[in-house]
Amino acid sequence: MFREEMHRQAFKEEALELLGELETSLLELETDTTNDKVINRVFRAMHTIKGSGAMFGFENIASFTHEVETVFDLARTGRIEVTRELLSLTLLARDHILAMVEGKDSDTGVEEVIRGLRALNPEHKPLEATPTREPLTCAMNPNLRTWRIRFTPPKNLFLSGTNPASLLEELCEMGEHHVIMHLRDIPALPLLNPEDCLVWWDIILTTAGSEEEIRDVFIFVEEDSDLTIQMVGSCQGIDEESYKLIGQILVEKNDITKDALERILLERKPIGQLLSEAGLVSASQVEAALVEQQEVKRLRQTASAEAQQTSSIRVPAQKLDFLVDLVGELVTAQARLTQFASEQSDARLQAISEEIERLSDELRDNTLGIRMLPIGSTFSRFKRLVRDLSQELGKRIVLETHGEDTELDKTVIERLNDPLVHLLRNSIDHGIESPEERMARGKNPEGRIELSAEHSGGEVLIRITDDGAGIDPDRIRAKAVEKGIIAADTPMSDKDALMLIFAPGFSTAEKVTSISGRGVGMDVVKRNIDALRGRISLESVPGQGTTISVRIPLTLAIIDGLQVQVEDSCFIMPLSAVEECVELIRTDKDRADLINLRGQMVPYVSLRRDFGIPGQAPKIQQVVVCNSQGQSVGIAVDRVIGEHQTVIKSLGKVYQDIRGISGATIKGDGSMALILDIAALVAAGSAPPASRVLA
Structure with a gap:
């Protein structure tokens, strides 16, 4: 029972991955409906989900997926065209399959989807009917290849709930096939255990499919089974050498040795009969070799190529987190x-x-490297979001993505998804104008949103840029005063005014929609970004567009830091933000909070003063020059101790809102050191001293 549940869980994980790839492929097809490679990718994903679902008892998933697979089989063979209607129906079908895999109720109109898919079938035949296959020839398809497949399942196969007949049926759907079952390992009836799988198969398959497609049929049993897949011929480069004798085939398959073959060849009987009578091979093994010989001869194919095997292992996220x-x-x-x-x-x-x-x-x-994933997996999901919302709002919007290969910690990517979704929704709803408005302003009626990611030191910089209406800072100020967020006479720059949209309860929407405009959300986005030790900033030009920048640390677990000290207190600065360390000798003539760094005046923040640490500062202090949002800013400390490999520990709820501190770590002597948030510390440097003192 446990093993069966383990296999069912493996199917769910694999199905979720295939459904993600399926959505990406469907959106890619919208831009090029004639891309045969992508059409085949969609069909293959559906085919794998259907076959694996049936094998592990998910009959509802298998039967529904079969409806979509049938229509895309017509598309990939050129009998119907890929239309926007087909793509929309398939996206709805994908959502319903996802809901079934996750065990949730789906609000998708299932019957309407099925009726729509069947209406696209010009043959109007029951989708359950299996069409009769004509013998495949090279004239019909020059990409045909003949494969030799030997499938030997483990004895305990039935205990996992797997039915090998389903696997063979799915394999046979791929093309011309001959299946030979081997029974020689079945013992006498008194010794037979009915719970053991004691048979194995040779399959000769002629298909245009690839080895990867064949191997996908056995994806959930391959690890425990003995599976060999070898191409024994193709339509390319036909010659006489592609024809092999039965003895050659049996030696190649390791059914007999070459010496044994040569010894038997001295006899004058037919080779198959001689080998069978000698007890070296069974009659079924000879039959399998004969079938292969005839099939390769029919297609006149060239010599075989060794099967390529790739191995990977799927590890639960909890084990990785524990590691x-x-x-x-x-x-x-x-x-x-x-x-x-x-x-x-x-x-x-x-x-x-x-x-x-x-x-x-x-x-x-190496451990942190295992957790690093390309952010492109998150970006690909946003294309569907932009497509659906733009259609709902009657807008024409194109999403361009860059930097999909940029890697981030898996945990960071998961927690970053919701903030990015909300920012994109706001760009679609508030940023991009309707096609009529854009044309009236002399713009392209099709709006553009650019989503990019790139490494910046020890951080990842993510930008969301749109070419929409932009944000008017004067309107933001007026709304903030109206809602009581700021006083009417509060002096504020345009940049600070734009950041007011992240204040709790702030909204400029005139009406509430299903997309946005409820007066909540952007403040939650900022809190989520802050929780990731990230920073968010906004730039906008009215009438031209808006850019939202999010800076996120690469990982939340371990960082390289620089340990500094003020009196008896130790602090850690992220080493990726540190540029250099210089000495500071204060005199009464010096300007406050500025140092001359090779002719350039650089501001600095006194850690002792801002954190209210008692004691007298030494005559010669150390200033750690850091890069904060593209500018050089100094942090004045008593002394610099050196590099420190820092394991980040979260602060308790009581201390989470302390400005300038992002976490804590344990030093080698067992004492604690606080990890500094450089950007927040610099931003707090202009606040009144009473609000900057650490409680």
Whole structure:
């Protein structure tokens, strides 16, 4: 029972991945409905979901998916065209399949989808009917290849709820086929265990499908089975050498040895009969070789190519998270060992400490690398969002994406999805004008939203840019005063006024819609970004468009930091933001909070003053020059200790809202150090001292 449930869970995970790829392919087809490669990709995804669903007991998923698969089979063979109607119906069908996989109720009109799909079938035959196949020839399809497949399932196959007959039926649907069952391993009846799978198969398949498509049929049983797939011929380069004798085929399949074959060849009987009588192979094995010989001879195909096999492993996210936690604890323990070793005069202990430090660094980098995923998987889902919302609002909008290969921590990507969805919805609803308005303003009636990602130091910079109406800062100020968010006489720059849209309860929408305009949301977006230790900024030109920039750290688990000290308190600065360290010797003539850095005046923030740390600052202080939102800003401290590999620990709820602090870490001696949020610290530098003191 446990094994059956494990296989069903594996099917669900694989189906979710296929449905994601399916949505991307359908949206890609909208721009080029004649792309045969993408059409085949859609058909293959549907075919795999249908076959695997039937195999693991998801009959409702299999039967519904069969409806879509049948229509796309007509499309890929050129009998019908791919239209926007077909794509819209398939997207609705995809949503319904997703709901069934997740065990949720779907509001999709299932009957309407099925009727619409059947209406696109010009043959008007029951979709359950299996068309009679004509013998395949190279004249019909020059891409035909003949495959030799040997499938030997494990004895305990039935215990997982798998029916091998379903696998073979799905395989046979791919083309001309011959299936030979081998029974020689079945014992006498008194010794027979009916729960054991004791048979195995040879299948000779002639199809235009690829090895990957064949292997997909066995995707959920391949790991436990003995499966070999080998191409034994194709329509390309026909010659006489493609014809093989039965003995050659049996030797190639390792059914007999070459020496045994040569010994039997000395006899004058037919080779198949001789081998069978000698007990070297069974009659069914000889039959399988004969079928292969005849099939290859019929197509006159060339020699075989070895099957390529790729292996991967699917690991639950919880195990990966637990591994990262363990690596974090190891990094903390290694820091303690390094500190202890530095205090001793034992050279051997220091050498061991350095070796463990090197190994823990490599383990940390590799473990975090496993969690890094390209953000393109998130970007691809947004194309469907833009498509559906633009149609609902009667707008014409194109989404362009760049930097899909930019990698982020898996946890960051998951938590970043909702904020990006809300920002895109606002760009679609509030940013892009209707086609009529755009034409009246001399613009292209088709609006454009650009979504990009790129690495920027130890962060990822994500930009959402639209060419819509832009945001008027004067209108924002007026709305903020109207809602009581700011006073009427509050001095404020245009840049600060634009940031008011992230204030709780702020909205410029004249009416509430299903898309946005309820007066909530943008403040939640900012809170979610802040929770990721990120920053959000906004730039806009009225009449030309808006750009929203989001900066997010690469990972939330472990960072390289620079340890600094003020009195007895230690702090960690993200090393990716640090540019250099300089000395500061204060005199009464110096301008406050400015240092001369090679002729350039750089402002700095005093950590002692802003955090209200008591004591007298040393005559010579250290200023750590950091990059904050593209500008150089200094942080004045008593002394710089050095680099520190930092395992980030979240602060409790009581301390979450303290400005300038993003987390904490444990040092090598067991004491705690606070991790500084450089951007927030610099922004707080202009606030009144009472509001900057750490509680």
